[in-house]
Amino acid sequence: MRHCLTRELSPAELPGAADILLTALGEQSGAHGRMQFAYACRDGRGDLEVRYVLSQGAGRPYALWRVRPQADALPSLAEKLPLLGWYEREIRDLYGVRFDGHPEPHPLVLHEGLAPPRPPLCDGFDRAAVPAAGEAAPPVVPRVIGPGIQRLPFGPVRADVVESAQFLFFYIGEGILHYHPRLFYKHRGMEARFEGIDLRAGGVLAERVSGTDSVAHALAYAQAVEAAMGWRAPPRARYLRVILAELERLYNHLHYLGHLSKTTTLKVGEAQGSWLEEQVKQVNARLTGSRFLRGLIIPGGLRRDLDAGRLDAWLDAFDHDIDDYLRRLEGTRSHLDRLMTTGLLPRQVAFDQGATGPIERASNLDRDLRRDHPYANYEKLRFSVPVETAGDAHARSRVRMEEIREALAMIRQTLGRIKSGPVLRRDVLEDADPDGEGLGWAEAVRGGLLYAVHLDASRGRLLRVKIKDPSFSNWRVFPFTVQDSNMMDYAINEASFGLSVAGADR
Numbered sequence: 001m002r003h004c005l006t007r008e009l010s011p012a013e014l015p016g017a018a019d020i021l022l023t024a025l026g027e028q029s030g031a032h033g034r035m036q037f038a039y040a041c042r043d044g045r046g047d048l049e050v051r052y053v054l055s056q057g058a059g060r061p062y063a064l065w066r067v068r069p070q071a072d073a074l075p076s077l078a079e080k081l082p083l084l085g086w087y088e089r090e091i092r093d094l095y096g097v098r099f100d101g102h103p104e105p106h107p108l109v110l111h112e113g114l115a116p117p118r119p120p121l122c123d124g125f126d127r128a129a130v131p132a133a134g135e136a137a138p139p140v141v142p143r144v145i146g147p148g149i150q151r152l153p154f155g156p157v158r159a160d161v162v163e164s165a166q167f168l169f170f171y172i173g174e175g176i177l178h179y180h181p182r183l184f185y186k187h188r189g190m191e192a193r194f195e196g197i198d199l200r201a202g203g204v205l206a207e208r209v210s211g212t213d214s215v216a217h218a219l220a221y222a223q224a225v226e227a228a229m230g231w232r233a234p235p236r237a238r239y240l241r242v243i244l245a246e247l248e249r250l251y252n253h254l255h256y257l258g259h260l261s262k263t264t265t266l267k268v269g270e271a272q273g274s275w276l277e278e279q280v281k282q283v284n285a286r287l288t289g290s291r292f293l294r295g296l297i298i299p300g301g302l303r304r305d306l307d308a309g310r311l312d313a314w315l316d317a318f319d320h321d322i323d324d325y326l327r328r329l330e331g332t333r334s335h336l337d338r339l340m341t342t343g344l345l346p347r348q349v350a351f352d353q354g355a356t357g358p359i360e361r362a363s364n365l366d367r368d369l370r371r372d373h374p375y376a377n378y379e380k381l382r383f384s385v386p387v388e389t390a391g392d393a394h395a396r397s398r399v400r401m402e403e404i405r406e407a408l409a410m411i412r413q414t415l416g417r418i419k420s421g422p423v424l425r426r427d428v429l430e431d432a433d434p435d436g437e438g439l440g441w442a443e444a445v446r447g448g449l450l451y452a453v454h455l456d457a458s459r460g461r462l463l464r465v466k467i468k469d470p471s472f473s474n475w476r477v478f479p480f481t482v483q484d485s486n487m488m489d490y491a492i493n494e495a496s497f498g499l500s501v502a503g504a505d506r
Contacts, residue, residue, distance in 0.1 A: 001437035001452065002227040004053065004064040011074050014067055018080045021054065034351065035077075036062070038087040039466040040095040040121075041454060044435070050074060050097060052084075053439065053452065053468075058372035062439055069097050076102040083354025086476050094121045106140040109184045113137030121192055141180045144170040149177065156185045163501030171487060179482040183475060183504050190506040194465035199225055199455075202462050203298045206451070209467060210503040211292060212255075215241075215248040216444030217451075218297040221465070223375055224440030224451040225299035230432040237301035237423040238377040242414050243308060244293050245376070245442065246407040251280035252445040253400045253407075254322070256498045257329065260397055263492045264338040272325050276318060283314045301424035312415055319408060326401045339394035343481040343493035346391060355477040356470045357447020358403065359497060362388045362395035369443040381413050393496035400498075432457060446470040446498060471503030 009017055021035065035054045043049050052065040067074060076099035078085035088099040089108035096119035099105075107115060144151075155166035164185040170178040190209050194202055206221035207214040219241055226232060233241070258273020281291040287306060288296055296302050329335060345355065350363040360367060368385040370378040386402035388395035436455035441448065447470030454464040478497050485493065 001064050001435065001439055002230075002433040003439040004062045005056075006064045006066060008066045011067060011070050014065075014077065015075055015080070017065065018077045022080060035081045035084060035354075036448070036450060037466070037468040038084055038091065039452065040091045040097060041464045041466070048072075048095065048097070050091060051452070052077075053450065055373070058367075062373075064439075072096060073098040073100055075100055078102050078104070082352045083473065083476065086472065093119065095119050096122055109187055111137075111182070111184065112139060120189070139168065139180060139182050141168060141170075142178060144178050146172075148172050156182075163505075165501050169487070174486040174488055176482055176485050176487060176490070179479050181475060181479060183501060185505070186501075187505045191465055191467060194462045197462055198460050199299050199462065202453075202465065204295075207294050209506050210469065210471070210500050212252055212500060213248070213444045213446065213449070213469075213503065214292050214294050215244045215297065216442045216449050217467075218294075219245060219376070220440045220442040220444075220449050220451040221453070222297050222299045222440065223442070224438045224453040225455070226438070227440055228433045228436055228438030228453055228455050229299070229457065230430045231300050231425075232430075233301040234422045234425045235377070236305075236418060236421040237425075239414050239418040240302060240306055240308070240423065241297060241376040242378060242381070243306075243311070243411055244288070244296065246411050246414075247280065247284055247287075248293055249445050250404060250407045250411075251277050251284065252498075253404045254280060256400055256495075257325075257397065260339075260393075260492070260495045261329070261335065263495045264335045266329075266332060266335045269325075269329055269332065269335065272321075276322055276325060279318045279321075283311070286314065287311060298424070301422070303424070305423045308415060308418065312412060315408060315411065322404065322408070326404065329397075330401070336394060338489070338492055339397060339496070340390075340392060342393040342489045343396075343485065343496055344390075344392050345477065345481050347389075349480050350391070350477065353477045353480060354473045355447075356473045357444070358396055358399040359447065359474050359477065361386060362399045363391035364389045367448075369441050369448050373441060375441065377414070377417075380417065381410055383410050383413075393492055396496045396498075436463070444470055446474060446500065446503065448473075467506055469500075469503040469506055471500040472506075475499055475504045 038050060038052045040048060040050050047068060049066055049068045054063050056063050074097060076088055078088055085104055086108060088102055091097050092099060093107055093109040149170055149172055152169040153166060156164040166182040168180040169176055193205060203218050203221060206217040209217045254273050254277040258270045258277060261269030261273055284293050285291045345363045347364045350360050350365055364387060366385060366387045371385055383406050386399045388398050436457045438453050441450045449470055450468040452466040453462065456463055474497055481493055
């Protein structure tokens with residue numbers, strides 16, 4: 001796979017490789033190296049294999065472990081590398097690979113009681129054989145025993161315009177003893193939908209995996225295809241990709257701050273955050289024709305050129321309002337009192353469980369793909385990566401505030417560097433990957449987003465696409481901040497994570 005150093009392992013060698021990885025990583029907060037994700041695919045002979053993608057440190061190529069299951073089984077690495085726990089369960093549900101010794105050997109995507117005779121992504125799957133929804137079993141959760149303990153299942157249909165998910169609380173009074181999120185009620189099988197479609201259609205589909213991260217998904221997908229094909233987008237397209245990515249970060253973070261203000265009952269902060277978000281979306285529409293910046297990024301560059309000559313003036317119209325808004329939020333004691341010490345996420349837990357993006361950076365993990373594994377033209381820009389140490393809701397909001405300021409500065413830097421030229425080029429600048437495989441990534445609004453693509457290059461068709469979405473990672477981390485907290489702070493804590501259900505339920 002292009003952009004990866006590949007190593008083939010036997011199932012027996014897998015635990016030892018994980019032990020060496022743990023020893024090599026150390027505890028330096030700046031060390032980018034760690035396991036990223038795992039997925040199942042079929043090799044050139046049609047045999048199923050499991051692939052593990054890991055980063056080896058800032059500026060170094062990714063590594064790839066290829067392992068063929070024996071008798072449809074592999075040893076679980078979830079005890080050694082906890083962030084793999086959900087990926088192993090996902091592979092088992094969808095591909096039927098058993099992970100021996102898994103600490104949570106329960107369904108994840110399909111839910112208890114809904115396992116069909118054949119896994120959904122294996123040959124011979126029969127949709128008609130899937131049990132009816134009424135046959136679903138309750139989730140498997142630890143026994144919580146004691147006087148006065150109450151059990152509250154909340155969802156999957158919830159108030160307001162929110163995505164479907166069920167949260168199970170065990171609590172006494174206001175104290176939460178145990179919390180269990182149950183997602184995947186609307187799992188769409190997005191990865192399977194990529195199979196067999198052409199490269200351009202793949203970009204359209206990528207933009208719709210998670211609507212609020214349309215640019216990041218299209219960008220990571222396009223760069224994965226470019227890696228596999230040996231293409232490189234022209235300089236103007238790479239600069240415009242930076243502008244689009246930072247505009248997406250800008251409106252998302254403003255939405256986040258408005259929603260966070262809502263949970264602390266700061267109504268003026270909620271209204272102003274929503275108003276500023278709308279201003280950025282109107283700029284998006286004037287620049288591209290799409291409030292969500294869709295329909296532009298494709299493998300090889302952009303579908304069409306953009307006239308960014310007036311973008312600086314458009315941003316100037318509300319730049320002062322954004323800065324004033326951020327200062328006012330940081331000066332409102334009633335707001336800060338609800339955020340400080342809420343939802344504490346220790347640094348080690350963030351690392352072990354796979355936190356990414358503002359969540360990990362708020363817990364003193366200094367990692368950002370734009371800087372550590374530069375793409376587009378980020379290597380030509382000067383910017384800071386905000387990092388906080390407290391690991392609470394306030395730290396998570398402060399990281400996003402500083403990222404808003406950095407996004408505005410990066411857009412202006414880019415406008416000063418961009419030059420005229422083509423925006424689409426598919427010249428092969430290096431040899432295509434012999435297996436038609438490529439890895440692409442982007443630092444999305446919610447964290448590290450990676451795409452692994454497998455192509456039939458001769459036909460220009462996709463064979464397999466794997467998406468590592470940051471919300472899938474951060475939803476796994478989130479429960480560790482809820483245990484031993486209280487019901488009154490739950491909504492604030494969830495809002496401080498900025499989670500997307502669609503990103504996880506892909």
